[in-house]
Structure formats: structure tokens, C-alpha cells
Amino acid sequence: MNTALSMTVPSVGRRTWITTLIFTAIVVVLPFFISGYQRTLLQKGLLWIPSVFGVYILYSLLRQVHFGQSIFIGLGSYITAFMAGKYSVTNELMILLPLALVVSIVVAYVLGIFIMKRTGFYFAVMGIAVTMVFWSLVYKARTITGGSDGISHIKNPSLFTVPLSDMGLYYFCLIVSVGIIVLMLRVLNSSFSLQLRAIAGDLEKAESIGIPVKRMQRLAFTIAGANAGITGVLLAFSYNYVSPSVFEWGYGANFVQSAIIGGVTSFAGPVVGAFGFINLEFFISTWFANLWEIIIGLTIAIIVVTVGEKGVTGIVQTLFSKIRCK
Amino acid sequence: MSNNEQKPLLITADKLRKYYGEVKPVNDISLEIAQGQVLTLVGANGAGKTTLLNLLTGLIRPDRGEIRLLGEKITGVPPDQRAKRGIVKTFQLEHVFDDMTVFDNVRTACFSSAGKHYSLFKDIEDENEINERTGALIELFDLTGVRDAFVRNLGHGYKKVIDIAMCFAMKPKILLVDEPTSGVGEEEKYKIMDLLMNQIEANNLAAIIVEHDLHLVKELSKETIVMCDGEFIARGTPDHVFSQEKVIEILVGKGF
Ligand SMILES: Nc1ncnc2c1ncn2[C@@H]1O[C@H](COP(=O)(O)OP(=O)(O)OP(=O)(O)O)[C@@H](O)[C@H]1O
Ligand SMILES: [Mg+2]
Numbered sequence: 323m324n325t326a327l328s329m330t331v332p333s334v335g336r337r338t339w340i341t342t343l344i345f346t347a348i349v350v351v352l353p354f355f356i357s358g359y360q361r362t363l364l365q366k367g368l369l370w371i372p373s374v375f376g377v378y379i380l381y382s383l384l385r386q387v388h389f390g391q392s393i394f395i396g397l398g399s400y401i402t403a404f405m406a407g408k409y410s411v412t413n414e415l416m417i418l419l420p421l422a423l424v425v426s427i428v429v430a431y432v433l434g435i436f437i438m439k440r441t442g443f444y445f446a447v448m449g450i451a452v453t454m455v456f457w458s459l460v461y462k463a464r465t466i467t468g469g470s471d472g473i474s475h476i477k478n479p480s481l482f483t484v485p486l487s488d489m490g491l492y493y494f495c496l497i498v499s500v501g502i503i504v505l506m507l508r509v510l511n512s513s514f515s516l517q518l519r520a521i522a523g524d525l526e527k528a529e530s531i532g533i534p535v536k537r538m539q540r541l542a543f544t545i546a547g548a549n550a551g552i553t554g555v556l557l558a559f560s561y562n563y564v565s566p567s568v569f570e571w572g573y574g575a576n577f578v579q580s581a582i583i584g585g586v587t588s589f590a591g592p593v594v595g596a597f598g599f600i601n602l603e604f605f606i607s608t609w610f611a612n613l614w615e616i617i618i619g620l621t622i623a624i625i626v627v628t629v630g631e632k633g634v635t636g637i638v639q640t641l642f643s644k645i646r647c648k
Numbered sequence: 649m650s651n652n653e654q655k656p657l658l659i660t661a662d663k664l665r666k667y668y669g670e671v672k673p674v675n676d677i678s679l680e681i682a683q684g685q686v687l688t689l690v691g692a693n694g695a696g697k698t699t700l701l702n703l704l705t706g707l708i709r710p711d712r713g714e715i716r717l718l719g720e721k722i723t724g725v726p727p728d729q730r731a732k733r734g735i736v737k738t739f740q741l742e743h744v745f746d747d748m749t750v751f752d753n754v755r756t757a758c759f760s761s762a763g764k765h766y767s768l769f770k771d772i773e774d775e776n777e778i779n780e781r782t783g784a785l786i787e788l789f790d791l792t793g794v795r796d797a798f799v800r801n802l803g804h805g806y807k808k809v810i811d812i813a814m815c816f817a818m819k820p821k822i823l824l825v826d827e828p829t830s831g832v833g834e835e836e837k838y839k840i841m842d843l844l845m846n847q848i849e850a851n852n853l854a855a856i857i858v859e860h861d862l863h864l865v866k867e868l869s870k871e872t873i874v875m876c877d878g879e880f881i882a883r884g885t886p887d888h889v890f891s892q893e894k895v896i897e898i899l900v901g902k903g904f
């Protein structure tokens with residue numbers, strides 16, 4: 323099949339798997355060559371990937387812009403903060419991850435029923451609106467959530483009752499992120515994705531050939547939410563601290579911005595986007611402290627105007643093919 | 649026609665009604681279609697033909713009335729489930745998936761027809777059964793030459809055929825065909841009609857075909873219905889129907 327001609331949806335082929343392998347190898351060895359602080363940054367980038375992938379799936383397959391990923395990151399983070407911090411119930415990842423997964427799946431499914439009623443502009447706005455509701459609930463429920471102070475002193479996690487060192491947590495995050503990348507790549511190459519593209523292409527026709535449009539849209543939304551829920555748990559452990567700012571809609575917008583930076587025409591987009599955003603944030607805020615928002619805004623504007631959907635990945639690909647032609 | 653009465657009833661519509669304010673595109677229409685029965689439906693622009701078909705597929709809900717499929721009430725059943733149960737329609741302005749290849753268009757319908765909506769992790773190229781079936785349909789509808797072409801780059805004629813092929817992928821019991829040849833050149837028109845009629849016959853499908861070309865209508869079916877302002881005003885063999893004065897008046901008078 324000649325999917326290479328497609329302008330919008332590439333197919334996951336051998337090249338994608340090889341790239342994934344190379345990427346994994348790099349992040350496995352990198353911690354030996356960098357400082358502890360840089361490793362934390364790398365860890366944050368790794369943890370962003372699943373969440374950005376959620377945005378990527380909803381955009382590249384369903385053409386919907388998902389601003390609500392922070393809802394699920396927030397849920398995962400606060401579950402962790404309660405269990406491993408405030409109420410000291412457990413810090414076991416093998417309990418917390420499945421718990422966060424179940425909660426985000428249930429919440430995403432229920433929210434999906436409402437949010438997915440609308441598409442396009444209204445879907446995007448609904449995502450923002452629902453995020454704001456969560457934010458104000460967490461902010462106001464001071465006695466339970468600590469309000470704007472958040473919850474600190476989250477214990478370090480343990481895995482199968484073995485306490486994890488910082489390095490151990492890094493590698494656990496790596497395994498989870500790469501695992502999710504692999505799963506998402508499989509999803510992107512499945513008949514499920516083909517039908518989602520059909521829904522985005524022509525909703526009436528999709529319905530008239532028997533595709534259960536609503537249910538499939540909801541499932542896609544749920545997959546995105548589940549990714550973010552898992553990310554939430556590991557982010558809370560990475561910072562040992564959560565605050566209501568994870569529920570701010572601007573935080574959710576970060577993942578949309580990451581997806582734009584990375585580009586939505588290549589599977590590498592979410593990975594490049596997550597790291598790109600975090601590194602931009604790091605370098606800019608160290609060197610030009612106050613200019614962070616302006617510079618990220620300009621970067622995104624330039625990417626959108628010059629290469630549009632292709633993003634940084636698209637620029638790199640174009641450069642490569644030019645070099646090859648010469 | 650008398651032998652149709654012996655065949656079991658496929659679809660019964662009872663006093664279907666759909667109004668849009670003052671406009672009454674479907675005004676208390678009752679209709680029975682037997683298995684394997686092929687009807688043509690003619691009428692001036694705005695007579696309500698498309699609206700009637702959309703009521704049957706569930707794309708729009710009637711204000712009143714009832715629809716049954718094989719005796720079972722389906723008035724409230726959503727369109728995707730009706731398609732699975734065998735009521736499938738092509739679109740007047742062809743609806744296809746422009747950003748996909750011809751193969752993927754047909755393949756989407758094959759997956760849907762097989763009820764495979766949620767196989768999340770299986771590589772699409774490993775779905776042998778579906779891929780084979782898609783290939784067979786592509787061949788059947790003479791699309792082999794454009795198999796890997798993107799639909800957006802193809803002409804009207806091709807899009808009509810792809811739309812029809814997707815309908816057949818659904819293994820329909822009744823095919824509702826809304827102007828399969830509108831906007832298509834003379835030569836292509838006959839080719840599309842041939843393909844369509846051959847497949848309808850080969851699968852012993854029931855069909856309602858909306859067609860403006862009266863010469864074609866005469867060749868297509870033994871039975872024609874004439875629709876005007878949301879009502880059936882004549883029904884019978886094309887020759888008989890088209891010789892009636894009121895029919896001539898309507899079809900000519902409304903610039904048919
Ligand atoms: N959604 C709608 N809202 C308002 N009026 C509508 C709507 N859909 C159809 N109509 C009106 O109902 C009437 C019947 O439309 P319909 O499309 O069923 O006619 P048709 O017989 O298929 O005509 P054509 O030959 O042009 O396809 C028209 O007057 C049309 O303007
Ligand atoms: Mg019409």
C-alpha cells in the first residue's frame with residue numbers, strides 16, 4: 323500500500339520502529355553523561371510524551387484540539403499526593419498507577435460523553451471550560467487539597483515494595499513512556515485509527531457505513547486521558563509536590579503547544595514536541611528569565627506560519643531529504 | 649409485480665412525516681418494499697426524494713410515522729445500526745473519504761461491516777481477511793487501476809463508484825441510491841448504472857433508485873414511483889406512469 327503519498331497520516335513502518343529504538347537507546351545511556359538536574363529535565367520530557375501523544379491522536383486522527391489533558395494529569399497527581407503524601411496510605415507504584423488509570427478512564431469516559439458532543443472550536447472551548455471547573459474545585463476545597471499551597475512531602479515511590487532511588491525512578495519513567503509510545507504507535511496503525519480518520523473526514527458517511535461514531539470518539543478521548551493520568555502519578559513523584567496549577571488550563575495548553583512544535587504529520591512529533599517544549603522552557607527561563615512567554619509564543623507562531631502542521635519534525639525531514647537529493 | 653407480493657416484506661414505512669416549517673418534503677408517506685424488489689423514484693427538485701431516503705436510513709428522524717425492517721420497529725434506531733442491519737444509502741453529492749486512498753475507503757467499510765471497531769493494537773496490514781475482502785470489492789467495482797490513489801484526486805465518476813462500493817461492503821439488504829449519475833458524463837453514466845444494476849441483481853438486493861434521466865428509469869426497473877411535494881402521486885410500470893397526464897404536467901411543468 324502506498325501510504326507514503328499521504329499528506330496527513332503517515333504509516334508506522336520499520337523506520338518508525340528503528341527511530342523508536344534509537345531514541346530509547348539514547349535516553350537509556352544519557353543519564354551517565356549529564357548532571358542530576360539535567361536528568362530531572364529529561365525525566366520531565368519523558369513524562370510529557372504520553373500526554374502529548376494523547377493530544378496528537380485526537381488531532382491527527384479526529385481533527386480535534388484537546389486542551390483538557392491537564393485534568394487527567396491533575397487527577398493522577400492528586401491521587402498520588404493523597405495516597406503517598408497527605409494520608410500516607412501507600413507509595414507503591416503498582417497500586418497507584420492502576421488506580422490512577424482506572425480513575426482517569428472513568429472520568430475521561432464520562433467527560434467524553436459531554437465534551438465529544440461538540441467538535442471543532444466548541445470541543446476546544448469545552449476542554450478549557452471543564453479544566454477550569456476542576457481547577458476551581460481543587461483550589462476551593464482547601465481543607466482536603468491544601469488549596470493554593472498544594473500538597474508537598476510526597477514520599478519517594480516504591481516498586482513491588484522496593485523503594486526507588488532517583489535514578490530508579492528515572493528508569494521507571496523511561497520504561498513507562500517508551501511502553502506507551504509503543505502502544506500508541508500500534509494504535510495509530512490499527513483499524514481503530516482508520517475509522518477515526520473516516521469520522522474526521524466525513525461524519526455522515528462514517529455513520530452511514532455503520533461506524534459507531536460517538537463511541538469511537540469517546541474511546542479516543544479516553545485513551546488520551548488514560549495516558550495523562552499515568553503521567554500525573556509519575557510527575558507528582560518526580561516533583562514530590564503538587565499544586566492546583568496542574569489544573570490550570572494554561573498547563574493543558576502546554577501539551578497542545580508541544581504537539582504543534584513537534585508537528586502532527588509525523589509520529590516523532592509528540593516526542594520531539596515534549597522535549598522541545600521543556601528544553602525551550604529551561605533554556606529560555608535560565609537565560610532570559612522574563613521573556614519565556616514571549617519567546618515560546620513567537621516560536622509557535624513562526625512554526626505555524628512557516629511549516630504549519632509539519633512542525634520541527636517536518637523541518638528536519640525536509641532538510642534530510644534535501645541533503646539526500648544532493 | 650404480482651410475484652413481489654409473495655416475497656416477504658423487507659421494509660414497511662407507515663405514514664412517515666417530515667416537515668420543515670411550511671415545507672412538507674415527506675407528507676404521510678406509506679411504503680412497502682419486498683425483498684429483492686427494485687423501485688425507481690422520480691420527482692422534481694425539492695419533491696422530497698432525498699428526505700424520504702434519509703428517513704429510511706435514520707439520518708433524519710420523522711416527525712411522525714413508523715418504519716419496520718423485517719417486521720421489527722426501527723424508527724428510533726440510529727443510522728450506524730441501521731446500516732449494520734442492511735439499510736444502506738449512497739449520497740446524492742457523493743460522500744467519500746477524500747484524505748484516504750481508494751483502498752482505505754473501501755477497507756474502512758469492510759472493517760465496519762465486520763464489526764471490528766475496537767481492535768486497538770492489531771496492525772491493519774495483518775488483518776488478512778478484511779484486506780482480501782477489500783481487494784475483491786476493488787476488483788468487482790473495477791477500481792484496481794486507482795487502488796492506491798487518493799480519492800481527492802479522482803473525478804466525480806470514480807467517487808460515485810467508491811461510494812457504491814462502500815455500500816456493498818456493508819452487505820446490504822436494501823440499497824438506497826440517490827442519483828448515482830448526477831454530474832457524471834453520458835458514457836460514464838451507463839457504466840456506473842451497469843455496475844450498480846449487475847450487483848443489485850447478483851446479490852438479489854432490494855433497491856430504491858432516485859434518477860432524473862427518464863430513459864434510464866425505463867430500463868432500470870419494472871416499477872416507478874412519482875413524488876411531488878412530499879407525496880406519491882403515481883406508481884406502476886414506467887410506461888404506464890409516464891403516460892399519465894398529471895405526471896407529465898409535474899415533470900415538465902417543474903422543469904424536469
Ligand atoms: N434540513 C432542512 N431544512 C429545511 N428544509 C429542508 C431541509 N432539508 C430539505 N429541505 C427542503 O425540503 C424539500 C425537499 O428536499 P429534498 O432534498 O428531499 O428534495 P429532493 O426531491 O431530493 O430534490 P433534488 O432533486 O433537488 O435532490 C426542499 O424544498 C428542501 O429545501
Ligand atoms: Mg435529492
